[in-house]
Structure formats: structure tokens, C-alpha cells
Amino acid sequence: MRAVAWATAVLCALPAALWRALSGTHHCPSASDAPDTHWFVFFFFFLLLLVMVCVIAIYDLFLKSPQRHATHYLTLLTLAGAAFLTGSARSAARPSAVLAAWW
Amino acid sequence: MGNWLKCFAALTMMVLLVYARPYAGARGMLRGGELYTLGLFALLGMYVMISGHNLLIIYLGLELLALSSFALVALRRDDLRATEAAMKYFVLGALASGFLLYGMSLIYGATGTLDIRTLAQTIEAGVAQPQVLMLGLVFLVAGLAFKLGAVPFHMWVPDVYHGAPTAVTLFIGSAPKLAAFAIVMRLLVEAMPTLAFDWQQMLAVLAVLSLLVGNLAAVAQTNLKRMLAFSSIAQVGFLLLAFVAGVGADGSTANMSTAYSAAMFYIVTYVLTTLAVFGVILLLSREGFESEEIDDLAGLNQRSPLYAGVMAAGMFSLAGVPPLVGFYAKLTVLQALLAAGDGVYLWSAVFAVLMSLVGAFYYLRVVKVMYFDVPTQTAAISAPFELRAVLSVNGLMLLVLGLFPGALLALCAQAIASLLV
Numbered sequence: 001m002r003a004v005a006w007a008t009a010v011l012c013a014l015p016a017a018l019w020r021a022l023s024g025t026h027h028c029p030s031a032s033d034a035p036d037t038h039w040f041v042f043f044f045f046f047l048l049l050l051v052m053v054c055v056i057a058i059y060d061l062f063l064k065s066p067q068r069h070a071t072h073y074l075t076l077l078t079l080a081g082a083a084f085l086t087g088s089a090r091s092a093a094r095p096s097a098v099l100a101a102w103w
Numbered sequence: 104m105g106n107w108l109k110c111f112a113a114l115t116m117m118v119l120l121v122y123a124r125p126y127a128g129a130r131g132m133l134r135g136g137e138l139y140t141l142g143l144f145a146l147l148g149m150y151v152m153i154s155g156h157n158l159l160i161i162y163l164g165l166e167l168l169a170l171s172s173f174a175l176v177a178l179r180r181d182d183l184r185a186t187e188a189a190m191k192y193f194v195l196g197a198l199a200s201g202f203l204l205y206g207m208s209l210i211y212g213a214t215g216t217l218d219i220r221t222l223a224q225t226i227e228a229g230v231a232q233p234q235v236l237m238l239g240l241v242f243l244v245a246g247l248a249f250k251l252g253a254v255p256f257h258m259w260v261p262d263v264y265h266g267a268p269t270a271v272t273l274f275i276g277s278a279p280k281l282a283a284f285a286i287v288m289r290l291l292v293e294a295m296p297t298l299a300f301d302w303q304q305m306l307a308v309l310a311v312l313s314l315l316v317g318n319l320a321a322v323a324q325t326n327l328k329r330m331l332a333f334s335s336i337a338q339v340g341f342l343l344l345a346f347v348a349g350v351g352a353d354g355s356t357a358n359m360s361t362a363y364s365a366a367m368f369y370i371v372t373y374v375l376t377t378l379a380v381f382g383v384i385l386l387l388s389r390e391g392f393e394s395e396e397i398d399d400l401a402g403l404n405q406r407s408p409l410y411a412g413v414m415a416a417g418m419f420s421l422a423g424v425p426p427l428v429g430f431y432a433k434l435t436v437l438q439a440l441l442a443a444g445d446g447v448y449l450w451s452a453v454f455a456v457l458m459s460l461v462g463a464f465y466y467l468r469v470v471k472v473m474y475f476d477v478p479t480q481t482a483a484i485s486a487p488f489e490l491r492a493v494l495s496v497n498g499l500m501l502l503v504l505g506l507f508p509g510a511l512l513a514l515c516a517q518a519i520a521s522l523l524v
Contacts (some may be wrong), residue, residue, distance in 0.1 A: 045109065045150055045152055046147060046151065049143060050147060056139055056140055056143065057140045060135065060140075063136070066131075066133065066134065068130070068133045068139075072120065075122060075142070076119060079113045079114075079117040080113075080117060082146070083117065086107075086109040086110040087107075087110040087425045090239040099484075101258045
């Protein structure tokens with residue numbers, strides 16, 4: 001279980017750290033600014049999801065429990081990460097900025 | 104707009120999976136982890152649809168979402184009703200994709216480009232073939248109407264809602280609606296603003312028919328899932344009315360921001376409400392028993408006042424009763440319609456209000472059954488803590504966002520403003 005927890009933490013922390021590093025130097029990963037943006041920043045959300053789908057599918061092969069607790073929580077973690085990253089992405093309509101301004 | 108919709112789609116999927124887990128676990132749907140991987144693939148398709156700025160990319164996203172959805176509907180392979188629903192969904196979905204792709208190819212033939220921005224510039228410059236372009240637009244709108252489930256392209260909605268496992272019905276009725284809203288914005292508002300007068304007329308017909316057929320057919324339903332399917336058709340009608348209000352009869356574009364942000368607010372709140380309503384249905388279902396009939400909710404208030412309260416909040420919100428968020432959603436759409444001008448806009452608003460009154464009948468019938476009928480079920484309602492907590496917060500959101508809609512309205516307005524710049 002400890003190994004699983006570590007693997008999950010690393011899987012989630014790596015993309016987040018990479019995202020932070022890249023979004024500091026490039027602007028707006030929104031579709032409308034795609035041609036001016038580093039390709040990786042623009043495709044980051046898609047890559048994250050695609051990688052995590054593969055990880056979850058492979059990881060699930062080794063699970064024996066019919067309730068699939070680990071798969072469930074790993075999926076929720078992926079979705080939370082995707083929601084956080086898209087919510088805090090740098091763009092004109094960044095949800096976190098709009099909410100902060102409204103507040 | 105894209106980031107905000109993607110963020111909300113991911114949150115919707117999270118809530119959905121929390122609701123779906125006990126239901127899916129009791130029916131052996133978690134085996135193999137397909138529910139999770141297909142759910143994530145569907146979300147990836149939605150992301151591609153929301154972000155796409157090229158007709159083919161949008162189409163690819165749509166197909167990724169559609170194929171995942173077909174497989175999700177057929178997840179219970181031993182269930183005859185689910186496989187039948189999956190087959191119907193697949194055949195009609197393929198037809199809709201064909202319409203959409205044919206429309207896209209005609210538009211490409213008329214303009215010589217697949218890029219949304221270049222497409223808008225080409226049409227504005229008047230160098231596109233008008234007849235081919237118009238034919239392409241008709242196919243495009245038909246394909247979108249199929250995907251949205253608007254009348255007369257709605258025939259798949261009741262059967263798929265009814266036949267699919269309830270957890271998958273919740274999926275079909277929630278997150279993909281956000282992506283559908285995004286592609287309507289991309290393909291019609293962003294790519295063809297100069298043809299707004301033409302596509303608005305088509306959408307107006309679809310909206311009026313959806314409101315009429317959706318509401319009248321829902322009145323006759325005794326099955327809760329079928330009733331909610333027809334209700335979703337009616338709600339799509341309301342959503343389309345917001346798109347109709349974008350460009351005024353005199354060609355004025357002053358109302359675009361108000362109308363499209365009203366549409367976005369409407370779809371977001373609709374998804375939130377659908378999550379709450381289906382969350383209660385999932386919670387009441389147990390092994391060997393699907394809580395699908397309206398009568399299955401009889402006396403729910405005596406069994407659990409909390410779940411009855413959440414369901415009542417969902418029903419009142421769908422009916423547009425203040426102070427719930429559905430009231431604000433309907434109000435913003437009606438305000439946008441009235442701001443667009445007199446004549447057809449005014450009459451559309453009047454018709455929408457009349458149809459909302461019809462809608463109130465079948466929504467309030469569910470509330471009446473929950474609070475005034477004698478319970479027919481006596482089994483204890485048990486659910487994991489996380490499900491109860493998320494459901495309570497979801498129900499509370501319907502009230503809080505109804506009382507303080509400012510933040511969500513600001514978000515929608517900002518998202519649409521960034522798109523229209």
C-alpha cells in the first residue's frame with residue numbers, strides 16, 4: 001500500500017511541478033492562443049489525462065478487490081488534478097482570477 | 104471559456120463517479136475498471152471538443168466522447184435493456200456524426216478551410232459559395248441538434264435514458280452537455296457569426312419544438328428516467344432560446360454577450376441540478392431494485408427528509424421556482440430574449456414561460472408523491488459517507504447559487520467576453 005501511495009504521489013506531483021515550471025514562462029494555454037504557446041503547455045491537460053488513463057487501466061489489471069478502491073481514488077485524484085490545472089490556467093477568463101475579482 | 108468549461112467538466116465527472124460507485128459496485132460494473140477508464144476517455148473527448156479550433160479536431164473529440172458513451176451504456180452486457188439502448192444510441196449517434204461530418208465537408212468545400220477563425224474571416228469576406236455553405240450549415244445544425252437531443256432529432260434520448268444503467272444515464276445527462284454547449288459556441292457563434300440570422304432561425308424552430316414536445320411528453324410519463332429524458336429535451340429548448348437571442352433582428356450584436364453568458368449559466372446550472380436529481384435516484388437504487396418509477400419515491404420524506412429535500416430542490420430548480428438556481432437560469436435567458444427585441448423574441452419568451460408552467464406540473468408531481476403519498480418501499484436507505492456528503496453539498500449548491508448567483512454569472516460573463524473579443 002505504501003508503494004502505491006508513493007507512486008500515486010509522484011504521478012500527481014510530477015505533472016503539477018512541470019506545469020508550474022512551464023506556465024511561469026509561457027502564457028495562456030487556451031485554444032485561441034495555441035499558435036503562440038509552447039506546444040507542451042497547450043497539450044498538457046490532454047497529456048495528463050491520456051497518461052493517467054493508461055496508468056489507471058494498467059494498474060487496475062493487478063487489482064483483485066471487486067470494489068476497485070485504488071482505481072476509484074486514483075481516478076478522483078486525476079480528475080481533481082485536471083480540474084485544478086484547468087481552473088488555474090493562465091488565460092483571460094481564468095476561473096480562479098475571476099472568482100477572486102468578484103470576491 | 105474553454106478552461107472554465109473543462110474545469111467544470113472534470114468536477115462533474117468527479118461528483119458523478121462518487122454517486123455512481125455504490126450503484127456500479129452492486130451490479131458488477133466496476134470489474135475491469137472500464138467505468139473509470141471510459142469515463143476518463145470521455146472527459147478527454149470533451150476536452151478536445153471544448154478546446155478544438157479546427158472542424159476535424161472537434162469531430163475527433165466528439166467521436167472519442169461518443170464511442171466512450173456507447174461503451175458505457177453497454178457496460179452491463181448481460182442486461183437486455185442496456186444492450187438495446189446501446190445499439191439504438193450507437194446507430195442514431197452514428198447517423199448524427201454522419202450529418203455533422205457531411206456538414207463540415209460541405210463547409211470545407213465552400214470555404215476551403217477547416218480552421219474556425221479562417222472560416223469566420225472567409226465567410227465575412229463573402230468569398231464562400233453561398234448555396235453549398237448554406238447546405239453545410241443545415242447539416243451542421245441537424246448534427247448538433249441530434250447530439251443535443253433537440254426535437255425533431257430527439258428520438259434516442261428517452262430510450263437511452265431509460266435503458267442505460269442509472270449511473271450511465273447520469274453521465275449522459277450531465278457532463279457531455281457542457282461539451283455540446285462548447286461546440287455550438289465554436290461551430291456557430293465563433294465560426295459563422297455572419298450567418299447568425301440563418302442559424303438562429305433554425306435554432307428557434309428547434310427550441311420551440313423541443314419546449315413543446317419535451318414538456319407535453321414528460322407529463323404522460325410514469326417512469327422517472329423517461330420523465331427526466333423528456334425534461335432534458337425541454338431544457339435544451341430553453342438553452343437554444345438563449346442562442347436565438349444573440350443577434351437581434353436588426354443585426355445588432357450588442358446582446359451577444361448577455362445571451363451567450365445566459366446560455367452558459369443555464370447549462371452549468373442544469374448540469375448541477377441533474378447531478379443532484381440522479382444522485383438521489385442512484386442512492387435509492389439497491390441490488391436487484393432500480394428506483395425508476397415515480398411511485399418508487401412515494402413517502403420518501405418519511406424515510407429520509409434529507410434526500411427528499413435534495414430531490415425536491417432539484418425538481419423545484421428544474422421547474423424554475425425561486426429562490427433555486429433554476430429560476431435564475433430561466434430568468435437570464437428570458438431577459439436576453441427580451442433584450443434582443445420585440446416580435447418573435449417576445450413571443451418566444453411568452454411561449455417559454457407557458458411551457459415552463461406545463462413543466463411545473465410534472466416536476467411538482469414528483470414532490471407531491473414524495474411528501475404526501477404513503478411509502479411503498481420500507482427498505483432502509485444506506486449510502487457511504489462520501490456520497491451523502493457530496494449529495495448534501497450538491498443540494499445546498501442549488502439553493503446557495505440561487506440566492507447568490509453573482510459569482511457564477513460573473514464567471515460566465517467573463518468566459519463569454521474572452522471568447523467574443
